[in-house]
Amino acid sequence: MENTLLKYFDDYIENPDYRKIKQQGFGKSIKSWVSNGERYINVNKEIFKITNCKTFHDFLFYFFEYKFDKNWLKDPKNINHPLSIWYHIKNEFILGQQINQQGFYKTPCIGAVIALLRLSYNLYLLAHNVELQSRLINRLKRIDQFQGAYYETFVVSYLIYSGFYVAIENEKDGSIKHHDYIATAKETGIKYAIEVKMCSRKNVLGALQGNETFKTVGDNLYKALSKPTDKKRIIFIEMNTDNNNWYNEVSKILNQKEQSLTIKRKPAPKAYLFLTNINYHYHLNDIDYEVKNIFTGFKIDDFHKNFQNYKDILNFELKHIDCIELFANIQNFEIPSTFNGENPNIEFASNKVNGVINEFIKHKKNIGQKFTFEMYNFYYQCYKNLKKEKLLEFIDPKNWHPEINAFSQERLAKLYCRLSSFYRRF
Numbered sequence: 001m002e003n004t005l006l007k008y009f010d011d012y013i014e015n016p017d018y019r020k021i022k023q024q025g026f027g028k029s030i031k032s033w034v035s036n037g038e039r040y041i042n043v044n045k046e047i048f049k050i051t052n053c054k055t056f057h058d059f060l061f062y063f064f065e066y067k068f069d070k071n072w073l074k075d076p077k078n079i080n081h082p083l084s085i086w087y088h089i090k091n092e093f094i095l096g097q098q099i100n101q102q103g104f105y106k107t108p109c110i111g112a113v114i115a116l117l118r119l120s121y122n123l124y125l126l127a128h129n130v131e132l133q134s135r136l137i138n139r140l141k142r143i144d145q146f147q148g149a150y151y152e153t154f155v156v157s158y159l160i161y162s163g164f165y166v167a168i169e170n171e172k173d174g175s176i177k178h179h180d181y182i183a184t185a186k187e188t189g190i191k192y193a194i195e196v197k198m199c200s201r202k203n204v205l206g207a208l209q210g211n212e213t214f215k216t217v218g219d220n221l222y223k224a225l226s227k228p229t230d231k232k233r234i235i236f237i238e239m240n241t242d243n244n245n246w247y248n249e250v251s252k253i254l255n256q257k258e259q260s261l262t263i264k265r266k267p268a269p270k271a272y273l274f275l276t277n278i279n280y281h282y283h284l285n286d287i288d289y290e291v292k293n294i295f296t297g298f299k300i301d302d303f304h305k306n307f308q309n310y311k312d313i314l315n316f317e318l319k320h321i322d323c324i325e326l327f328a329n330i331q332n333f334e335i336p337s338t339f340n341g342e343n344p345n346i347e348f349a350s351n352k353v354n355g356v357i358n359e360f361i362k363h364k365k366n367i368g369q370k371f372t373f374e375m376y377n378f379y380y381q382c383y384k385n386l387k388k389e390k391l392l393e394f395i396d397p398k399n400w401h402p403e404i405n406a407f408s409q410e411r412l413a414k415l416y417c418r419l420s421s422f423y424r425r426f
Contacts, residue, residue, distance in 0.1 A: 002352050002353050002356075006346070006352070006356060013359070014343060014359070014381070015381055015384070016341055016342075017341075017384075018380065018381045018384055019341050019342075019343065020340065020341025021341075022332055022334070022377065023334060023336040023338070023341050024161075024336055024341065025125075025160070025161030025162065025163070025329065025333070026161065026162055026163030026186070026329070027125060027128070027129045027160040027161060027163060028128050028129050030056065030336065030339050030340070032056075032059075032339040032340075037051075038050070038051060039051075039053035039054075039059070041053075041059055041339075043063075043124060043127050043128050044127055044128050044129075046127075048062070048063075048066075050062055054103060054104065055104070055337050055338065055344075055348070056335075056336050056337050056338060056339055057117060057335070057337050060117050060120040060121055060124065060335070061090070061116075061117075061120070063120050063123070063124055064087070064116055064119070064120040064123075065087075067120075067123060067132075067137055068083055068087075068137070068140075068141065072141065073087045073088075080143070080206075081141075081143050081146070081206065082115075082143075082146060082150075082205055082206055082281065083116075083119075083140065083141070083146075085112065085284070086112040086113075086115050086116040086284070087116065089110070089112035089113070089284055089285065090112055090113050090116050093110060093112070093113055100348075100349075100350045101350045102348060102349070102350055104348040106348065108287045109287070110283070110284065110285055110286055110287055111279075111280040111281060111282065111283035111284045111285070111286065111287070111289045112280075112284040112285065114280050114289070114335075115280035115281055115284075117335055118154075118278075118280070118335060119140075119150065119153060121157065121335045122153035122154060122156070122157040123136075123137075123153060125156070125157045125160045125161065126153065126156055126157070126160065129160045129166070130156070130160065130166050130167075130168065131168065133168070136149060136152070136153070140153075143206035144206070144208070146205060146206045147198055147200065147204075147205040147206060147207055147240070148196075148198055150205065151196055151198045151236075151238045152180060152196050154236075154238075154276070154278065155180070155181070155194065155196045155236045156181060157333075158326065158329070158330050158333065159181065159183045159194070159326070161329055161333055162325065162326045162329040162330070163186045163329075164183040164184060164185060164186065164192075164326070165183065165184040165186065166181050166182075166183050166184075167181065167182045167183075167184075168181060178227075179193040179194055179195055179227055179229065180194050180195055180196045181194040181196075182194065182231070183234070185322040187321075187322075187407065187408060187411050188321070188322055190232060190322060191231045191232075192231055192232050192233065192234045192272075192322070193227070193229040193231040193232070193233050193234070194234050194235075194236070195223075195224035195227065195233065195234070195235045195236070196236050197220035197221075197223065197224055197235065197236065197237045197238070198220075198237070198238040198240055199214065199216045199217065199220070199237070199238065199239055199240045199241070200216065200240070201240050201241070204240060204281065204282075205240070205281055212241075214239065214241075214246060214249050214250050214253060215253070217237060217239075217250050217253050217254070218253050218256075218257050218261070220237050221235065221237070221254075221257060221261065221268075221298070222261060222263070222268075224237075224271070225261070225263055225268050225269055225271060226263055226264075232271075232272070233269065233270070233271035233272065234271065234272045234274065234323065234326075235271050235272070235273050235274070235298070236274045236276065237273070237274070237275055237276070238276050238277065238278065239275065239276065239277040240277070240279070241277060241279065242279050242282040242283075244277075244290055244292070246277060247275070247292075247294055250275060254273070254296070254298065257298075258298060258299050267299075268298075268299065269299070270297065270298060270299040270300050271297075271298045271299070271300075272295070272296075272297055272298075272300070272320070272323045273294075273295070273296050273297065273298050274293065274294070274295055274326075274327070274330070275293070275294040275295075275296070276291075276292070276293050276294075277290070277291070277292045277293075278291050279291075293327070293330050293331060295323070295324075295327040297320075300320075302316050302319060302320065310419075311400060313419065314395070314396065314400065314401065314419070315400075315401075317415060317418065317419065318401055318403075318404065321411075321415070324418070325411075325414060328376065328414070328418065332377070343355075343359065345358065345359055346359060375420075375421035376417050376418060376421040378421075379416075379417035379420050379421050380413065380414060380417040383413055383416060383417055383420075384410075384413050385413075386409075386413060386416075387409075388409040388412060391409065391412040391413060391415075391416050392404065392405065392412065394416055395412065395415060395416050395419065
């Protein structure tokens with residue numbers, strides 16, 4: 001009965017290939033196996049052997065200790081460092097959990113635990129797909145450089161998860177100003193200059209200076225746009241606030257800067273803007289944190305137009321498709337707890353049959369009341385394997401954009417699902 005239920009669930013409710021992509025993104029998949037009771041995890045060219053590693057979260061806790069060293073984390077000199085604070089709260093939190101018959105526990109993560117897990121996963125993605133430089137670890141250990149380095153790990157993880165090829169610029173060359181990263185879109189081959197900025201708050205994440213306003217958004221924008229480039233620009237700015245209504249004030253600043261900002265007495269160049277707020281660190285001992293992401297364009301007129309018809313929407317999607325897909329992937333981002341894309345609510349349940357039944361019930365309740373990105377995921381699960389010819393017919397029946405014939409089936413499927421879920425009123 002168990003195998004029959006699991007097969008039905010995989011075939012008709014939650015496709016395992018789709019689920020794995022949602023959990024692990026479009027970079028390199030997790031490479032792991034068990035031999036003689038030991039768990040092995042391959043991270044690029046390094047292989048870890050871990051005893052009693054049942055979940056990917058277990059590995060991430062181990063990887064965090066491996067990269068930052070237990071002795072450093074426990075050293076009284078580092079007691080006020082965010083990494084040490086999170087680590088000690090995490091240890092106490094885990095000690096207070098009750099495990100089920102299978103040796104697992106399920107509980108919402110408090111802010112300190114999710115912050116630690118997320119940082120460790122970010123570093124894993126960087127190590128597995130690009131390169132985890134010792135310089136970055138050293139920056140994270142230095143409290144005066146921590147907040148900037150911390151946010152950089154988020155941005156590079158978003159890019160890797162979304163399938164971009166990420167290159168780190170040679171900062172030893174001081175003859176020119178370097179961007180934080182150069183990211184190349186997998187499908188189009190377009191290169192983007194990536195800038196990463198964070199609003200500093202005094203006494204938050206170890207910062208000695210900063211204030212509670214959002215005026216620094218304009219300053220960060222200026223600094224990011226001041227670096228010369230012949231590439232398209234993507235700027236990430238982290239709000240670093242516990243004020244959940246931050247976008248109202250920030251949008252006013254951006255509107256004003258679009259009209260007035262100059263670089264070397266010339267109008268500022270255009271850029272894609274990703275505004276984020278990840279406030280785990282404001283809720284170290286509770287679960288009231290919020291992650292909010294806004295995607296817009298700075299001096300890109302398309303982002304200020306009202307769509308009048310389907311053709312306008314399709315034109316917008318195709319013109320900015322790399323960054324639209326990046327935003328969709330950021331919204332979908334999650335930290336996997338299983339090694340091969342298994343559904344954790346089934347894989348770690350005391351009784352797998354009951355786990356599957358509970359997932360059936362949850363699925364049935366959710367049908368018809370999905371949020372926008374949940375609808376996108378629902379559509380993608382349904383249409384991810386639709387033939388390319390059919391997708392082209394659905395997306396562009398009047399052949400307005402013959403260039404999309406060169407798109408991969410995967411990109412066309414994602415495009416069709418966005419058009420179906422985000423713009424249903426047309």
